[in-house]
Amino acid sequence: MTDSQAGAKAKPRGGGKRERLASAAAEVFHHQGVERTTLSDIAQAADVPLGNVYYYFKTKDQLVEAALGAHRDRLSGITGRLDRLPDPATRLKALIAGWVEQREVAARYGCPFGTLAAELDKREDGLDQAAAGVLRGLIDWAEGQFRQLGRDDASDLAVELVAAYQGMSVLANALREPEVMTRQGRRLEEWIDTLARSGPAGA
Amino acid sequence: MTDSQAGAKAKPRGGGKRERLASAAAEVFHHQGVERTTLSDIAQAADVPLGNVYYYFKTKDQLVEAALGAHRDRLSGITGRLDRLPDPATRLKALIAGWVEQREVAARYGCPFGTLAAELDKREDGLDQAAAGVLRGLIDWAEGQFRQLGRDDASDLAVELVAAYQGMSVLANALREPEVMTRQGRRLEEWIDTLARSGPAGA
DNA sequence: GTCTATAGGGTGATAGAC
DNA sequence: GTCTATCACCCTATAGAC
Numbered sequence: 001m002t003d004s005q006a007g008a009k010a011k012p013r014g015g016g017k018r019e020r021l022a023s024a025a026a027e028v029f030h031h032q033g034v035e036r037t038t039l040s041d042i043a044q045a046a047d048v049p050l051g052n053v054y055y056y057f058k059t060k061d062q063l064v065e066a067a068l069g070a071h072r073d074r075l076s077g078i079t080g081r082l083d084r085l086p087d088p089a090t091r092l093k094a095l096i097a098g099w100v101e102q103r104e105v106a107a108r109y110g111c112p113f114g115t116l117a118a119e120l121d122k123r124e125d126g127l128d129q130a131a132a133g134v135l136r137g138l139i140d141w142a143e144g145q146f147r148q149l150g151r152d153d154a155s156d157l158a159v160e161l162v163a164a165y166q167g168m169s170v171l172a173n174a175l176r177e178p179e180v181m182t183r184q185g186r187r188l189e190e191w192i193d194t195l196a197r198s199g200p201a202g203a
Numbered sequence: 204m205t206d207s208q209a210g211a212k213a214k215p216r217g218g219g220k221r222e223r224l225a226s227a228a229a230e231v232f233h234h235q236g237v238e239r240t241t242l243s244d245i246a247q248a249a250d251v252p253l254g255n256v257y258y259y260f261k262t263k264d265q266l267v268e269a270a271l272g273a274h275r276d277r278l279s280g281i282t283g284r285l286d287r288l289p290d291p292a293t294r295l296k297a298l299i300a301g302w303v304e305q306r307e308v309a310a311r312y313g314c315p316f317g318t319l320a321a322e323l324d325k326r327e328d329g330l331d332q333a334a335a336g337v338l339r340g341l342i343d344w345a346e347g348q349f350r351q352l353g354r355d356d357a358s359d360l361a362v363e364l365v366a367a368y369q370g371m372s373v374l375a376n377a378l379r380e381p382e383v384m385t386r387q388g389r390r391l392e393e394w395i396d397t398l399a400r401s402g403p404a405g406a
Numbered sequence: 407g408t409c410t411a412t413a414g415g416g417t418g419a420t421a422g423a424c
Numbered sequence: 425g426t427c428t429a430t431c432a433c434c435c436t437a438t439a440g441a442c
Binding site for chain 2: 031032033035036109110114115117118119121122123129131132135136139156159160162163164165166167168170171173174175176180183184187
């Protein structure tokens with residue numbers, strides 16, 4: 001974007017410091033929130049001197065964008081692996097199982113996407129809608145799965161599934177109870193089974 | 204509720220400024236988030252000179268606690284009114300209808316409790332668990348209703364209901380789509396109907 | 407390219423006049 | 425009790441040495 005080349009190749013190299021900073025930012029933002037996180041926190045987590053951060057990212061906001069990119073990459077990695085599973089119901093249940101596996105993290109820090117989206121939505125600059133894209137990607141993927149299950153209301157079901165994930169994450173986090181993830185996850189898996197058994201059907 | 208009462212105690216009063224500050228804090232925190240809100244923002248919203256704030260609240264954190272109190276009061280007002288309705292299914296559906304009514308606010312700023320809880324959970328001081336109490340109160344009330352419906356799994360159902368509310372608020376907010384609240388609200392009302400029709404039953 | 411030192415701006419909090 | 429003036433600190437961002 002800034003330099004001559006934004007592709008995969010001609011970027012200035014620094015021992016992967018840029019990547020380290022981006023993923024450190026994603027993690028620290030998740031743990032502390034964007035507003036409470038200082039550039040010094042990120043520099044420390046990435047093991048990079050504070051002033052050097054500005055060589056890679058001109059502003060703190062650019063670091064937020066980079067963190068969003070890291071989340072996007074992580075999500076497409078997950079859906080990519082799920083896509084190798086044989087059928088849509090299995091894929092959806094594996095997605096849910098993954099959420100439940102992360103229950104301890106969710107109970108302590110909430111959903112990495114959801115909490116970031118909620119925080120950015122409080123802003124009024126251009127970043128206030130940037131996180132929505134990541135969530136939208138997850139919803140779109142789920143919608144595709146429900147459609148493969150033959151559901152006409154795939155879009156609504158996808159929203160319902162992701163909303164359930166966000167909701168159980170918020171409660172697990174607020175109450176500090178990972179068991180909320182376990183119980184609600186089980187319920188969601190049964191729900192998927194019901195939908196799959198009922199076969200192709202509309203709302 | 205001017206100067207004359209100030210509760211039942213002998214607290215210093217100043218034309219209800221303390222209350223104005225508390226409710227202004229709750230609103231501004233909801234709109235901007237705690238971290239991005241300055242004391243000056245709150246003073247302005249409450250129409251109180253900045254320096255005067257410190258006469259009523261020694262620290263910003265005390266203002267957060269006061270905002271939590273305002274939320275608690277608001278919630279008990281809501282459940283109090285709902286309790287006058289004839290049966291538990293009607294009460295639960297009225298609760299849901301109230302959420303849907305607030306869809307525009309939820310789409311812009313999220314759930315007032317949920318977003319505050321999420322933000323406070325990023326902290327490590329004593330406040331990181333304070334918001335949980337308000338959510339817990341809502342869950343407990345819902346659990347009572349489900350129990351009156353004869354459900355053995357009232358506790359799980361209450362968590363499911365409040366999680367659904369939090370989830371649809373997060374998505375409506377992130378996507379800026381109030382319709383998410385409408386659609387998911389309708390689904391929840393149907394769900395309550397199903398539970399009520401199926402009569403006293405366990406999980 | 408890498409890093410240090412520091413400027414500059416804003417915020418929470420206090421002292422003390424009225 | 426009310427409010428102004430101001431301090432002290434921290435954080436983002438920059439200038440410039442290496």
